[in-house]
Amino acid sequence: xxxxxxxxxxxxxxxxVSLMVLTLPAIQTVNAQEIDILLKGGHVIDPKNNIxxxxxxxxxxxxxxxxxxxxxxxxxxxxxxxxxxxxxxGIIDMHVHVFQGTDKYSxxxxxxxxxxxxxxxxxxxxxxxxxxAGTSGWxxxxxxxxxxxxxxxxxxxxxxxxxxNGMIGRFEEQDINDxxxxxxxxxxKKLFPEILVGVKSAHYWGGFTSVDKAIESGxxxxxxxxxxxxxxxxxxxxESLFLEHFRPGDIFTHTxxxxxxxxxxxxxxxxxxxxxxxxxxxxxxxxxxxGHGGGAFSWAQAIPAFKQGFLPDVISSDLHDQSMNAGMKDxxxxxxxxxxxxxxxxDVIERSTWAPAKVIKRTDLGHLSVGxxxxxAVFNLRExxxxxxxxxxxxxxxxxxxxxxxxxxxxxxxxxxxxISGQPxxx
Amino acid sequence: xESVGSPGENKIQKFIxxxxxxxxxxxxxHMKCCYSKNGKQLLIxxxxxxxxxxLILIPFLxxxxxxxxxxxxxxxxxxxxxxxxxMDVAVKEGKIARVAIDIPASAAKKVLDVSGLIVxxxxxxxxxxxxxxxxxxFTDGQSSQLxxxxxxxxxxxxxxxxxxxxxxTFPEFKAKVIDPSITxxxxxxxxxxxGFSSGSxxxxxxxxxxxxxxxxxxxxxxxxxxxxxxxxxKGKSWLPFERASEAASIANTPLFVECHMPQYTLxxxxxxxxxxxxxxxxxxxxxxxxTVVDEQGKxxxxxxxxxxxxxxxxxGHGGAGFWFNQAIPAFKQGLWPNSFGTDEHRTSMNSGMKNMLNVMSKYxxxxxxxxxxxxRGSWNAAKSIKRExxxxxxxxxxxxxxxxxxxxxxxxxxxxxxxxxxxxxxxxxxxxxxxxxxVWDLNGLAANTYK
Numbered sequence: 030x031x032x033x034x035x036x037x038x039x040x041x042x043x044x045x046v047s048l049m050v051l052t053l054p055a056i057q058t059v060n061a062q063e064i065d066i067l068l069k070g071g072h073v074i075d076p077k078n079n080i081x082x083x084x085x086x087x088x089x090x091x092x093x094x095x096x097x098x099x100x101x102x103x104x105x106x107x108x109x110x111x112x113x114x115x116x117x118x119g120i121i122d123m124h125v126h127v128f129q130g131t132d133k134y135s136x137x138x139x140x141x142x143x144x145x146x147x148x149x150x151x152x153x154x155x156x157x158x159x160x161x162a163g164t165s166g167w168x169x170x171x172x173x174x175x176x177x178x179x180x181x182x183x184x185x186x187x188x189x190x191x192x193x194n195g196m197i198g199r200f201e202e203q204d205i206n207d208x209x210x211x212x213x214x215x216x217x218k219k220l221f222p223e224i225l226v227g228v229k230s231a232h233y234w235g236g237f238t239s240v241d242k243a244i245e246s247g248x249x250x251x252x253x254x255x256x257x258x259x260x261x262x263x264x265x266x267x268e269s270l271f272l273e274h275f276r277p278g279d280i281f282t283h284t285x286x287x288x289x290x291x292x293x294x295x296x297x298x299x300x301x302x303x304x305x306x307x308x309x310x311x312x313x314x315x316x317x318x319x320g321h322g323g324g325a326f327s328w329a330q331a332i333p334a335f336k337q338g339f340l341p342d343v344i345s346s347d348l349h350d351q352s353m354n355a356g357m358k359d360x361x362x363x364x365x366x367x368x369x370x371x372x373x374x375x376d377v378i379e380r381s382t383w384a385p386a387k388v389i390k391r392t393d394l395g396h397l398s399v400g401x402x403x404x405x406a407v408f409n410l411r412e413x414x415x416x417x418x419x420x421x422x423x424x425x426x427x428x429x430x431x432x433x434x435x436x437x438x439x440x441x442x443x444x445x446x447x448x449i450s451g452q453p454x455x456x
Numbered sequence: 457x458e459s460v461g462s463p464g465e466n467k468i469q470k471f472i473x474x475x476x477x478x479x480x481x482x483x484x485x486h487m488k489c490c491y492s493k494n495g496k497q498l499l500i501x502x503x504x505x506x507x508x509x510x511l512i513l514i515p516f517l518x519x520x521x522x523x524x525x526x527x528x529x530x531x532x533x534x535x536x537x538x539x540x541x542x543m544d545v546a547v548k549e550g551k552i553a554r555v556a557i558d559i560p561a562s563a564a565k566k567v568l569d570v571s572g573l574i575v576x577x578x579x580x581x582x583x584x585x586x587x588x589x590x591x592x593x594f595t596d597g598q599s600s601q602l603x604x605x606x607x608x609x610x611x612x613x614x615x616x617x618x619x620x621x622x623x624x625t626f627p628e629f630k631a632k633v634i635d636p637s638i639t640x641x642x643x644x645x646x647x648x649x650x651g652f653s654s655g656s657x658x659x660x661x662x663x664x665x666x667x668x669x670x671x672x673x674x675x676x677x678x679x680x681x682x683x684x685x686x687x688x689x690k691g692k693s694w695l696p697f698e699r700a701s702e703a704a705s706i707a708n709t710p711l712f713v714e715c716h717m718p719q720y721t722l723x724x725x726x727x728x729x730x731x732x733x734x735x736x737x738x739x740x741x742x743x744x745x746x747t748v749v750d751e752q753g754k755x756x757x758x759x760x761x762x763x764x765x766x767x768x769x770x771x772g773h774g775g776a777g778f779w780f781n782q783a784i785p786a787f788k789q790g791l792w793p794n795s796f797g798t799d800e801h802r803t804s805m806n807s808g809m810k811n812m813l814n815v816m817s818k819y820x821x822x823x824x825x826x827x828x829x830x831x832r833g834s835w836n837a838a839k840s841i842k843r844e845x846x847x848x849x850x851x852x853x854x855x856x857x858x859x860x861x862x863x864x865x866x867x868x869x870x871x872x873x874x875x876x877x878x879x880x881x882x883x884x885x886x887x888x889x890x891x892x893x894x895v896w897d898l899n900g901l902a903a904n905t906y907k
Contacts, residue, residue: 129602130590131632142588142602142636149605152806176590180598257458283458322458328906347458354608354638354896416899424900444806447868451876454780456753 063089065440066450067105070112071407076379077118077386077396086116088403091440096397109450111407114434117378118395119157119404122360123385124255124282124320124345125150127185128164128173128195136198138164140172143350150348151183152444154360155406155433158394159183160385162255162282162320162347163190163229167209167216169197170225178224182438184404186389188229188255189213191243199260202232208242214249225250226389227280231257236265240274247279253388255280255318260291267293268306277314280388283325284317284341285334287421294330301333308339316388321357321420322347326366328419335370343388344380356418361408361431366417369427374410377431407435409446523548524892526564529571530859535831536577536838536848545575547855550892555849568901570859573886576830577847578613578856580837581812583712583736583772583797585652586641587620587629594620594652596632599802603639606800608896610811611858611885614838614846615639618714618736618799619646619685623666623673626651626681634680638895640856642841644685644712645670647700652688660689660696667699671706682841683707687714694720697728709842710734710768715745715777722746723758731766734840736797738769739782741873748791749782755789763791768840773809773872774799778818780871787822795837808870813860813883818869821879826862829883834858859887859901 066088073084085100102108127147130140138144165173178185193207217225228246233239243254287294346360386395409432418424436444523546532543544559561567586603589596621629634641674681686700704711711733748759771793838847863882888896
């Protein structure tokens with residue numbers, strides 16, 4: 030009996046060994062087939078995972094498969110040499126207007142040609158996720174979804190405007206009867222939780238009504254609110270907004286705007302010193318978003334603030350018709366402005382990837398962890414003499430500029446500036 | 457959404473301002489005041505500085521600030537006027553006021569140093585799809601692209617929509633896209649009355665193909681419509697092609713021949729074309745249409761004959777319309793494109809096409825000279841659409857100007873099959889001027905330096 034047992038266990042062992050012998054090459058073969066694209070030799074900057082070094086990134090089945098030094102080329106179906114380039118998580122532009130359409134009754138960005146098409150601006154700037162900043166409200170979000178979100182290759186998320194009709198017109202945006210926190214929160218929490226990440230309050234001319242209604246909805250849906258604190262005359266106190274109204278995690282956009290009236294600036298316009306409560310607000314959890322736009326980025330704010338140690342939490346473009354051909358241009362240009370200011374590249378990348386992902390509570394995005402969706406931006410850091418203009422046609426010189434070389438969305442190459450993934454043409 | 461009012465506000469913005477004005481109570485009147493106050497604050501230092509400058513310069517001023525804008529020291533390439541030299545361009549009231557060597561800086565309100573850069577007429581893209589809107593497909597649709605999103609940043613001041621609309625739908629296109637755009641938008645009008653349909657299975661009712669109506673529409677909108685267009689037709693009948701040609705003849709305009717007409721052979725298409733008619737997607741390599749270059753790498757004789765006869769070849773790059781195994785042998789054998797139409801739309805924009813400067817740079821890499829590339833991007837394109845008022849820098853012409861830089865480095869360019877060639881030069885748009893107004897300024901050439 031014991032002999033039999035010994036024999037069978039021996040047989041068993043033999044079986045295991047032979048199984049191992051048989052499967053070892055099989056594992057390798059599986060391995061070789063599993064990497065679809067290998068980005069080789071790039072400088073990986075992945076702030077979430079504290080990576081800032083030369084490493085290879087392997088993609089399989091649309092997901093990050095491995096990030097390591099020297100992943101052998103033989104294990105990949107396709108290898109793209111990205112040496113000399115920077116590899117970052119796909120950029121998240123947390124403030125855009127992409128509800129493009131031709132509603133003849135819209136006098137602002139909602140469903141109009143003043144919004145832009147996401148895919149026309151995203152991939153060529155390394156952007157894989159755009160967050161629409163309240164262009165639609167609960168009444169027209171479904172139209173936005175059907176017409177733009179569902180048609181885009183770019184991942185589009187959205188802040189839902191506290192106004193039911195969103196940004197259909199400045200006049201309509203004043204209608205407090207169209208601010209419905211319950212309906213807004215229901216839409217975010219119950220109907221479209223995969224897309225809607227927060228509430229937007231914008232362009233309000235009165236007091237704090239719009240902000241407070243948005244916060245009411247934000248509480249119901251457990252999401253942050255983003256505030257464009259723009260057009261109050263006389264301007265409302267930002268100190269009160271930050272310290273008395275905002276919850277930690279709520280977002281102040283257009284951080285560097287200086288329009289003198291209608292909106293209070295973060296840097297005092299006479300003394301050029303950062304207002305004392307700004308650091309306190311940031312410490313308390315107020316999120317400062319760039320939201321460059323056509324009128325909301327002044328060097329006269331950004332430079333003194335930076336020199337006094339203030340850094341924005343999130344870098345974003347506020348893409349729309351009036352910003353795209355002005356000082357903003359595109360997301361890489363806005364990011365490069367912060368390089369010109371003196372911010373380190375890894376800090377610029379963090380504020381355009383992992384930081385916004387956390388702010389919108391989408392921690393599945395903005396990093397290159399194994400298993401994450403393979404949204405990747407590969408940048409070339411151009412060197413030369415560049416100029417960066419603000420919204421007042423004031424320019425600052427810089428010696429570096431980001432350029433999107435390769436953009437992947439869910440493992441698929443969506444943009445390849447110089448054809449580095451193509452094959453050489455032969456006659 | 458944040459924007460600053462500017463002199464070229466579009467209609468929508470004006471409407472918003474009207475709304476503001478209508479609304480102003482005590483509070484809003486105050487707000488308006490503040491906006492202008494703000495403007496003044498900005499202007500004071502500039503004003504006092506220029507006043508000082510003025511006082512200093514008085515003895516030297518003869519032409520004091522005659523011009524609104526002076527582009528100084530660039531390499532001016534103006535094919536119409538046969539100029540390729542270092543020359544200055546002065547702009548006044550939206551028009552080219554003077555082109556000469558060394559126009560004094562004192563003669564202009566604003567002087568930009570464009571030395572080291574190319575100064576060219578505003579570029580013209582004769583093949584785009586820009587009826588962007590809410591619907592699926594191209595017409596008022598999500599497959600088209602808004603003109604201002606692509607043109608201005610590529611030095612383009614005029615785009616021509618390639619038949620996205622027909623005579624029934626053109627007025628809507630004009631209202632929704634042409635009128636509010638900063639880019640000058642012109643159009644080829646489709647011989648099919650509603651233009652593009654969304655799907656590829658488009659089988660039109662031939663009874664609705666109306667040459668007379670189409671020609672009348674061209675004549676009615678002659679400032680916008682440059683000719684007729686045939687394409688995306690799967691039938692056998694030559695009626696639509698002939699009607700398109702007939703309408704073009706009535707209106708004395710060219711015919712633009714696009715793709716996706718599998719039942720017509722390439723030779724038949726070319727044989728049906730008159731001198732001055734334009735075929736696009738010239739260098740495509742798809743099963744639907746015979747290629748211009750044969751299997752032995754020779755341009756087919758009937759293609760060269762058509763070229764000799766005056767048929768024009770547009771690139772029409774698109775998502776599948778440009779192949780190096782066509783374009784390169786064709787170029788070597790003398791079949792050069794006359795224009796660099798991009799065929800910009802949803803699926804081409806992020807592929808090998810990217811933008812018109814990228815397409816032009818491909819030809820630099822293939823071996824075309826800079827002046828030849830610029831000529832085809834401006835004057836040749838203007839002539840082909842019979843808009844000789846455009847694409848040149850003649851004194852008195854509208855001041856549509858592209859200031860381009862040539863980047864030197866190692867660049868790659870891919871065709872529609874992901875085949876790659878290398879090049880050492882690439883064009884970039886530094887400054888775009890539309891009717892005298894700076895609408896694109898990549899590196900802040902026209903900006904004030906931060907102090």
